[in-house]
Amino acid sequence: MTVWRPGGRVLAKLPNPVRAVTEQLVQRARARRVLPVADWVAEVADPWSGLGAATAAVACNICRWAGDAFLRPGHCEATTCPRCGAIGRDRFLFWALQNTVARPASGRLRVLETSPRLGADYRAAMGGWFDYLCSDFDERAHSGMIRLDLQAIELPDECLDVILTPHVLEHVPDTDRALAELHRVLRPGGALLLQVPLLQGRTAAPVEPEFHGDDTPVMWRFGPELSDRLEAAGFRVRLLVTGELAAAAESELEPGAAPPWPQPTAPEWDVDGLLAALRGRPELSVVSGADQTERYGFAPGYMYATWAAVRR
DSSP: OOOOOOOOHHHHTSOHHHHHHHHHHHHHHHHHHOSOOOHHHHHOOSTTSSOOSOOSSEEOTTTOOEESOOBSOSSTTOOBOTTTOOOHHHHHHHHHHHHHSOOOSSSOOEEEEESOSSOHHHHHHHHHHSEEEEEESSOSSOOOSEEOBTTBOOSOTTOEEEEEEESOGGGOSOHHHHHHHHHHHEEEEEEEEEEOOOOSSSOBOOSSOOBOTTOOBOOOBOOTTHHHHHHHTTEEEEEEEEHHHHHHHHSOOOTTOOOSSOSSOOTTOOHHHHHHHHTTOTTEEEEEOHHHHHHHTOOSGGGOEEEEEEEO
């Protein structure tokens, strides 16, 4: 039987008052989660193994399911794996991890994930592969092992190797303060994999109140110039995208030419404004070619982007 037992070396570095509270939370998580988990958790040795030649039309790069089609394809918030429940953006974030973070020669990477969407099976797998902590702030839709505010992270300096923060920063009022805190808790050379809805060409507050599915208010709708703020916070930055998006951004379509994705585009995206803002940006980096995009369900390409920021 495979069980999830969270915690690890990160706890040992916490200041005593924080460690005491955190250990209580982790013990509660252990009490809840020492349960059988899905078979794939034991079958997948680590994030980097078992991604060989295609054996089916599509596959999940998290749980290694393979089959004829994802459930509800066509949107990053769907295109669902029937085995582990990962949606398109979950798989793209994990693909970014698999392609930017090297397998350690020894030991275990210290990983923090903020508000992971996936549940016990995924967290059991991450706890097996890494010295893993997950956090949340308001805990309305996502329960974490610890509660963290990205604007004031109660963790020691340089205590983490990798931070995964998917679709959280847009809910944080003070972006620059959060980036400074994320930089502080990463070791030099550590990686921040940051994913937000990249919907438009320039960062702005919503023009009217906006909430995501968990009723969390949206403070910011980000554009590609978030890269500049990451650089200013002390990171070396790449914006990881599909080859489809990079090609569309770097070449203006001829009048009447068909775009590379189905029409009409999703109404929440200003695709034309996004492409114009991406054009010529040096940090644009293709992480998924045509074969990977089709195999792992990263289509349409304009919906998929993740910042890979390395602490200088």
